[in-house]
Amino acid sequence: MAAPIDLHEVTEREREERFRTRWRVKACASTACQSAGAGQTIKAIEDAVEAEDMMLEVQVIPTGCMGLCSAGPLVRVLRRGGDKAMYQKVTPETGIKILKSHVLDEETLPEHEIDTEIPFFSSQERVVLANGGVINPDRIESYVAHGGYLALEKALKTMKPKHVLEEIRTSGLRGRGGAGYPTASKWSLLAAAPGETKYIVANGDEGDPGAYMDRTIMEDDPHRLLEGIALAAYATGANQAYIYVRAEYPRAIERLDRAIRVARRNRLLGRKILDTKFDLSVEVRIGAGAFVCGEETALLASIEGRRGIPRLRPPYPTEKGLWGEPTMINNVETLANIAPIINNGGEWFASLGTPKSTGTKVFALAGDITHTGLIEVPMGTKLRDIVEDIGGGVPDGKGFKAAQTGGPSGGCIPAKFLDTPVDYDSLRELGSIMGSGGLIIMNEEVRMPDVAKYFMEFSMDESCGKCTPCRAGTVQMHNLLQRITDGDGTKQDIRDLEHLCSVVRDASLCGLGQAAPNPVMSTLQYFRSEYSALLREEVAHG
Amino acid sequence: MVDRRQTVAVTFDGVDAEGVVGESVLECARRNGVTIPSLCFLEGLSVWGGCRICVVEVAEDHRLRPACATQVVPDMEIKIETPRLRAYRKSILELLFAEGNHVCAVCVSNGKCELQDMAVHCGMDHVRYDYRSPLREIDASHPKYVFDPNRCILCTRCVRVCDEIEGAHVWDVSYRGEQALLVTEMNKPWGESLSCTWCGKCVAVCPTGSLAYQGRAIGEMEHDPVMIKRLAVARSRNEWLYPEESK
Numbered sequence: 094m095a096a097p098i099d100l101h102e103v104t105e106r107e108r109e110e111r112f113r114t115r116w117r118v119k120a121c122a123s124t125a126c127q128s129a130g131a132g133q134t135i136k137a138i139e140d141a142v143e144a145e146d147m148m149l150e151v152q153v154i155p156t157g158c159m160g161l162c163s164a165g166p167l168v169r170v171l172r173r174g175g176d177k178a179m180y181q182k183v184t185p186e187t188g189i190k191i192l193k194s195h196v197l198d199e200e201t202l203p204e205h206e207i208d209t210e211i212p213f214f215s216s217q218e219r220v221v222l223a224n225g226g227v228i229n230p231d232r233i234e235s236y237v238a239h240g241g242y243l244a245l246e247k248a249l250k251t252m253k254p255k256h257v258l259e260e261i262r263t264s265g266l267r268g269r270g271g272a273g274y275p276t277a278s279k280w281s282l283l284a285a286a287p288g289e290t291k292y293i294v295a296n297g298d299e300g301d302p303g304a305y306m307d308r309t310i311m312e313d314d315p316h317r318l319l320e321g322i323a324l325a326a327y328a329t330g331a332n333q334a335y336i337y338v339r340a341e342y343p344r345a346i347e348r349l350d351r352a353i354r355v356a357r358r359n360r361l362l363g364r365k366i367l368d369t370k371f372d373l374s375v376e377v378r379i380g381a382g383a384f385v386c387g388e389e390t391a392l393l394a395s396i397e398g399r400r401g402i403p404r405l406r407p408p409y410p411t412e413k414g415l416w417g418e419p420t421m422i423n424n425v426e427t428l429a430n431i432a433p434i435i436n437n438g439g440e441w442f443a444s445l446g447t448p449k450s451t452g453t454k455v456f457a458l459a460g461d462i463t464h465t466g467l468i469e470v471p472m473g474t475k476l477r478d479i480v481e482d483i484g485g486g487v488p489d490g491k492g493f494k495a496a497q498t499g500g501p502s503g504g505c506i507p508a509k510f511l512d513t514p515v516d517y518d519s520l521r522e523l524g525s526i527m528g529s530g531g532l533i534i535m536n537e538e539v540r541m542p543d544v545a546k547y548f549m550e551f552s553m554d555e556s557c558g559k560c561t562p563c564r565a566g567t568v569q570m571h572n573l574l575q576r577i578t579d580g581d582g583t584k585q586d587i588r589d590l591e592h593l594c595s596v597v598r599d600a601s602l603c604g605l606g607q608a609a610p611n612p613v614m615s616t617l618q619y620f621r622s623e624y625s626a627l628l629r630e631e632v633a634h635g
Numbered sequence: 636m637v638d639r640r641q642t643v644a645v646t647f648d649g650v651d652a653e654g655v656v657g658e659s660v661l662e663c664a665r666r667n668g669v670t671i672p673s674l675c676f677l678e679g680l681s682v683w684g685g686c687r688i689c690v691v692e693v694a695e696d697h698r699l700r701p702a703c704a705t706q707v708v709p710d711m712e713i714k715i716e717t718p719r720l721r722a723y724r725k726s727i728l729e730l731l732f733a734e735g736n737h738v739c740a741v742c743v744s745n746g747k748c749e750l751q752d753m754a755v756h757c758g759m760d761h762v763r764y765d766y767r768s769p770l771r772e773i774d775a776s777h778p779k780y781v782f783d784p785n786r787c788i789l790c791t792r793c794v795r796v797c798d799e800i801e802g803a804h805v806w807d808v809s810y811r812g813e814q815a816l817l818v819t820e821m822n823k824p825w826g827e828s829l830s831c832t833w834c835g836k837c838v839a840v841c842p843t844g845s846l847a848y849q850g851r852a853i854g855e856m857e858h859d860p861v862m863i864k865r866l867a868v869a870r871s872r873n874e875w876l877y878p879e880e881s882k
Contacts, residue, residue, distance in 0.1 A: 385811075400807075400808065404684075405682070405684045405701065405704045553812060553813065555811075555812070556811065556812040556813075557811050557815075558789065558808065558811045558812045558813070558814075558815030559685045560684070560685045560686070560687050561685070561687050561688075561727050561730055561731055561789075562687055562727060562730065564789070564812055564815065565731065565734040565813070566726075566730055568734065568767065568812075568813050569730060569733065572764070572765055589763055589764070592722070592726065593726065596722075596723050596726045596727065599690075599698075599699045599723065600687045600690050600699055600723055601687070602684060602685065602687065602701075
């Protein structure tokens with residue numbers, strides 16, 4: 094058995110490496126920037142470094158997501174011990190120009206530069222995404238040099254499992270998958286469960302349209318997730334963990350597989366982790382393309398190799414989960430919060446956000462907004478601050494109409510509630526949910542019944558078909574919405590729609606069905622006049 | 636004989652009843668002569684909880700729970716015949732009638748159909764929703780039985796009985812949502828199935844005319860779901876075994 098990694102030595106070595114060259118070019122290589130051509134840009138810069146014989150002067154580092162995805166590909170240039178500059182929409186040609194102007198002329202290239210003092214960057218509070226745009230996700234050394242695995246070392250060598258759990262309880266962390274169940278309560282259920290065999294599952298089946306928080310964590314900081322899983326396993330007494338990733342995230346799967354192999358080699362996973370008595374095996378399990386598999390009991394069925402349909406609860410997974418053994422399912426973002434909590438203490442975490450919703454939340458900001466991308470803000474940040482400051486407002490001089498949170502399970506929040514703090518309880522009061530972090534901004538031209546129809550179509554397509562209200566109810570709701578948006582609806586159709594909303598919400602088996610009416614109910618609540626305006630003139634039959 | 640099992644007091648729509656710890660609300664209601672409408676549940680098979688006809692309201696939080704899968708607890712106040720639940724049951728039945736092709740007048744089970752009986756019981760007199768009129772192919776390839784998916788309500792009784800009682804697992808659900816469909820083996824015609832034992836238990840438990848004997852005319856098909864309960868009970872008592880097996 095090889096000796097475990099020496100975290101402090103690696104950190105030291107990495108620091109030397111970092112200051113080896115005068116310039117470091119960090120180029121975002123995350124999926125969003127890749128689709129904007131980051132691959133070619135990075136290649137061009139690397140080739141130029143070689144052609145111009147700058148290898149001793151410059152190192153090019155591919156990194157994870159820097160956040161402002163709409164301006165990609167993003168590139169940062171850092172000078173040893175000094176100033177840095179960030180550039181947007183960097184084509185291969187621009188990339189070479191930036192490189193030359195920095196290294197040869199010692200000057201920035203203002204026409205492509207982004208001001209990093211704009212609220213998009215300065216108003217964020219990055220905990221989960223702290224390593225985004227900083228580390229090279231493919232190198233464990235890069236993660237270690239930024240404090241990686243210190244929390245695991247600290248926990249294994251100086252804390253008892255119950256102390257780890259206590260720290261999480263102090264932090265007030267709540268599940269980031271959407272429902273906001275207190276993480277420590279879930280952990281203690283698993284810790285208290287009898288038996289030797291226990292499982293931990295990281296839920297990376299991120300299915301909301303437009304949401305990519307978990308993908309970014311898994312792709313850009315895979316070791317952060319592994320460290321969180323290891324800490325959770327240590328605190329609860331589990332020795333086997335699965336990461337359930339949807340098949341649509343091939344890069345995340347590849348990166349995680351690789352990270353697991355490297356972590357094993359360095360004795361951060363596997364047997365006798367860091368020479369302690371703690372063993373943990375982690376494996377990746379791949380979904381088969383069903384939204385419902387994000388629901389925990391369907392997810393478990395899918396991991397077991399069965400059809401991904403939910404089952405009745407109780408028994409809850411912490412009593413009877415994978416293969417009948419106690420199992421705990423945590424969202425990827427939840428687990429990504431664990432290492433910082435152990436490093437900085439639960440009280441530090443609880444000081445972020447609001448008393449009932451502590452910490453930060455990552456949102457995928459999308460839709461009619463100037464800056465789209467991935468943001469992280471403290472819980473309780475006003476929606477207005479997110480939309481107007483960080484997001485830069487609605488473009489083209491149009492007015493803000495609504496913000497949609499929680500994807501097909503969430504609701505639309507109208508302009509009059511822009512000053513609502515974004516936390517679990519305030520959003521629920523407005524008829525929406527926090528959800529996993531999709532945040533879609535809509536301008537005044539959007540017809541809300543269309544939005545409701547879009548999400549209903551999604552839920553209808555993704556219903557597993559097990560229970561009647563969800564299987565047949567979503568079909569009929571979609572049918573009614575189609576008729577209304579076509580201008581053929583009647584008042585009776587709206588009444589039928591509302592009745593179906595409550596049937597499907599109250600009588601469905603799992604969260605998918607129970608939440609499917611939310612987009613309809615919230616748009617009916619806040620934008621009812623838009624529905625009425627679409628109705629067909631009813632002719633009195635004489 | 637004294638019943639040593641622990642009993643609890645519950646009420647159904649305000650009427651006192653006695654429940655036994657560990658039993659479901661539905662079982663408890665049936666033992667006490669209280670009717671809770673249900674479809675997918677069948678005594679002797681595992682609980683599915685999919686049809687949602689049997690949802691009841693529990694007073695403590697007004698949340699709806701499926702009676703078939705909820706255990707009785709002391710002082711449980713169970714509501715069955717509230718205006719809300721009546722309306723919901725009707726809606727769920729209407730959804731079932733609208734999603735398939737349930738034409739009683741030409742059905743082999745007309746007059747002997749659990750879905751039809753349920754509609755009568757719940758007072759469903761019309762369907763508000765648009766009929767989906769799906770195109771589903773009838774599988775008459777089996778020499779003894781016919782499967783008409785147009786009349787199927789996806790209660791999965793046949794899936795469960797074939798898997799749990801017969802042990803053949805010929806049936807399963809394929810596709811999802813509105814397209815969900817029962818299939819035999821790997822979606823091959825039933826008649827080509829190698830695993831089917833021709834036992835007919837799936838036909839016996841079908842609540843509608845979806846599974847029937849070949850050659851039955853309108854209203855001639857009678858199912859025998861109670862047979863499964865007899866089988867399950869006999870098995871739990873180790874009846875019909877050779878003496879050396881029944882230890």
